[in-house]
Amino acid sequence: MQKLSSDRWLGLLVFAFALVLLFVWIPLDTETGLLEKLRRRVLIGDALGPTVAGCVLLLGAVLTWLRPDPCAPRLRPENLRWIAALTLVFALSLALMRHLGPLVGSLTDTGYRPLRNTLPWKYIGYITGGTLMVAALSGMAQPAQKRRLWALLLTGFCAATLIALAYDLPFEDLLLPPNGDL
Amino acid sequence: MDIWGHIQLGVQAVFFANPAFELFGLGVSIVLVMVAAGFVLGIVVGATPGLAGPIAMAISLPILISVFGYSVDALLPVLGFLIGIMKGATVGGAVPAILFNTPGTPDAYMTALDGFPMSRRGEAKRALKIAHLSSASGDTFSDVVLVLCAPFLAILVERYLDLPEKAALLLLSLAFIASVIGGSVGKGLISMGLGLLAAMIATGEDFYPRLTMGAPGLSGGIPLAAAILGVLIIGEVFKSLEELRSEGPQKVARDTQSRQKHRLWPELPRLWPHILRSSIVGTAIGALPGVGSTLAATLGYTMASRSHAKTGRTPAFGQGAPEGIAATEAANSSVSGANLIPVLSLGIPGNAAAVFLILAMESIGGFTPGPSVFALPASGTNPELVIAFGLFTAMFCANALNWTLGGLFMRQVGIMSRVPKAILLPVVLLLTLTAIYVQEGKMLAVWITLAFGLLGYLMRRTGISPLPFVIAFILAGKLEATARQAFAATGSDPWLLFSSPIAFTFTSLAIFVVFWNLRGRK
Numbered sequence: 261m262q263k264l265s266s267d268r269w270l271g272l273l274v275f276a277f278a279l280v281l282l283f284v285w286i287p288l289d290t291e292t293g294l295l296e297k298l299r300r301r302v303l304i305g306d307a308l309g310p311t312v313a314g315c316v317l318l319l320g321a322v323l324t325w326l327r328p329d330p331c332a333p334r335l336r337p338e339n340l341r342w343i344a345a346l347t348l349v350f351a352l353s354l355a356l357m358r359h360l361g362p363l364v365g366s367l368t369d370t371g372y373r374p375l376r377n378t379l380p381w382k383y384i385g386y387i388t389g390g391t392l393m394v395a396a397l398s399g400m401a402q403p404a405q406k407r408r409l410w411a412l413l414l415t416g417f418c419a420a421t422l423i424a425l426a427y428d429l430p431f432e433d434l435l436l437p438p439n440g441d442l
Numbered sequence: 443m444d445i446w447g448h449i450q451l452g453v454q455a456v457f458f459a460n461p462a463f464e465l466f467g468l469g470v471s472i473v474l475v476m477v478a479a480g481f482v483l484g485i486v487v488g489a490t491p492g493l494a495g496p497i498a499m500a501i502s503l504p505i506l507i508s509v510f511g512y513s514v515d516a517l518l519p520v521l522g523f524l525i526g527i528m529k530g531a532t533v534g535g536a537v538p539a540i541l542f543n544t545p546g547t548p549d550a551y552m553t554a555l556d557g558f559p560m561s562r563r564g565e566a567k568r569a570l571k572i573a574h575l576s577s578a579s580g581d582t583f584s585d586v587v588l589v590l591c592a593p594f595l596a597i598l599v600e601r602y603l604d605l606p607e608k609a610a611l612l613l614l615s616l617a618f619i620a621s622v623i624g625g626s627v628g629k630g631l632i633s634m635g636l637g638l639l640a641a642m643i644a645t646g647e648d649f650y651p652r653l654t655m656g657a658p659g660l661s662g663g664i665p666l667a668a669a670i671l672g673v674l675i676i677g678e679v680f681k682s683l684e685e686l687r688s689e690g691p692q693k694v695a696r697d698t699q700s701r702q703k704h705r706l707w708p709e710l711p712r713l714w715p716h717i718l719r720s721s722i723v724g725t726a727i728g729a730l731p732g733v734g735s736t737l738a739a740t741l742g743y744t745m746a747s748r749s750h751a752k753t754g755r756t757p758a759f760g761q762g763a764p765e766g767i768a769a770t771e772a773a774n775s776s777v778s779g780a781n782l783i784p785v786l787s788l789g790i791p792g793n794a795a796a797v798f799l800i801l802a803m804e805s806i807g808g809f810t811p812g813p814s815v816f817a818l819p820a821s822g823t824n825p826e827l828v829i830a831f832g833l834f835t836a837m838f839c840a841n842a843l844n845w846t847l848g849g850l851f852m853r854q855v856g857i858m859s860r861v862p863k864a865i866l867l868p869v870v871l872l873l874t875l876t877a878i879y880v881q882e883g884k885m886l887a888v889w890i891t892l893a894f895g896l897l898g899y900l901m902r903r904t905g906i907s908p909l910p911f912v913i914a915f916i917l918a919g920k921l922e923a924t925a926r927q928a929f930a931a932t933g934s935d936p937w938l939l940f941s942s943p944i945a946f947t948f949t950s951l952a953i954f955v956v957f958w959n960l961r962g963r964k
Contacts, residue, residue, distance in 0.1 A: 267626075270904055274632050281639070291650040295934075302934040306646030309922045310653060313638035320620075320631030323960070329626060332905045339903055342684045343896065350892055358885055390872050397868035401686040419869045423876055431508050437876065440883035 266334035271325030278317040357389025390420030452831025480523035484530020489855040495531030499798035504877040514808035522836040536573040549774035559762030574849040580772035583721040584779030596787035596816035605928035610948035617952035621959035637914030677898015720773035728780030742773025
């Protein structure tokens, strides 16, 4: 069997998505139809806009399928591995950013919430998560250079601290992550 | 109040309102300070490979809104700063292209073709001066065209287009953008369809937030900044970081800038025809939504190359011809002003920089870009018209800075090419996510931004341009609202897009432009 080109795969996937959108998602997830009758007037309903979007997707998918570019870039296994690595980095660093401050704060009598706008509590989650994010991404971007771990962490720490100070010092009413959620 | 009254108020708003400090007893307005700060930042950003004007605009916007708030008074300082970045980045992009053969922006690839050979001959300073002169000339030319064209285009639109025609015009703009951006009409339409779909989430008129699948986090809709920054900035950072893995560490050439002085004026007679031609080409291309400065630079360079070949002058293009730098820089710089013609007169963004200007206008409020901006009231003032003239004034202030100090700054920022991308890009990413959090105040917005970043990455990896997505996302609400009003106003006419000769022409053109672009393209 002939191997499908990347554009044909793309066309096929978008075509399937557009069909699901048009025949499953939109009918199940909008309250009014394409048109609705209100006080004897016919008006455009909430489903028409998404349906137009679905039709545009369908047309794009058909054109991509019918006129594939043999030189079009292809999604490769290394791209998927890169996405997995990015997902892991963001999951870890954002989990640290979100939960470390409240976790440490829970060891105090008052808990984290009353402390969330005071030093050093307000920076704990942000700087730790930010340091990990910058260090991990820098290390992943140039693995051949074999930068030392402490150098990467120091770079991440400096960047996260400077950004935190840049937002926090001039603006009293701004809340760094995760303090707006708490 | 007549038009001159509005112009005067606009100029006053830039020069005299809210002095930031005093200089020799004269107050220097905050708008001027912000234009100058944005311009300097733009040059630095443009000179840094891996960064570009839109990235700096994206990161600055939430900070600027935090400083100036959401009042109408915030519009001119914030927009002035963003315009300064836009103009500065265009000039700055030439610096690493000329000095190190590493273009700071995609528009400057052609500049490197002749700029770097000149640098290697020890003529770096001359090359930078030519780039500066051409860039400032192209920029000024397109700003003059903007001031002359935008109001008249807006008046024409307001006078002759009713609701069905406006809906058809928006449709035509989207069809044009989807068809001409990127290498494939099909992929342009996919990008546009995804943008329209994302904008439809939780934005209907019914009480139930449509397409949210009952998720309470989505019931407020997708934050504009999260979607735009995710697809345009985070997606690009993901892709660039991955490319760094395969490229290895950057190798930056040594600065070979000569110290001898060069006078530029004896060269002007041979440069001016190229500058003028490229300025006209860049302005014409810039006025079309979606057609970017890279195409303008390529066209300007190609036309100049043909003309130069006929004269038989040496050096030839590609071997260090000053005319090559002049043609490229004039073309890519003249796009920036002309790009604001569809923004101000129709409310349609043409490129990434214009997207962030519209994002600023929508975030702050008090200024809705479109034909109504230029409406002259029967009595009293139109505050939007005053802001529009203030914006024009700010652009000319940025031009004046470009002519006077731009060249000086340009020659100082070559060092930015040495900043390692492997550190710079993760810092930009953290800064962008922080900016989103500060603006939205919840971690969910950060996750949504990352999700759109992943979408932007996948789009780039499959050859889909993200720009139709962003422009469709911005215009979808306006298109739907105009279509709803037009449908109601025409008594539920299902053929409203063909109901008048103008609407019929626009809709037919929208269909034609898609199928015309299918010819000879994938």
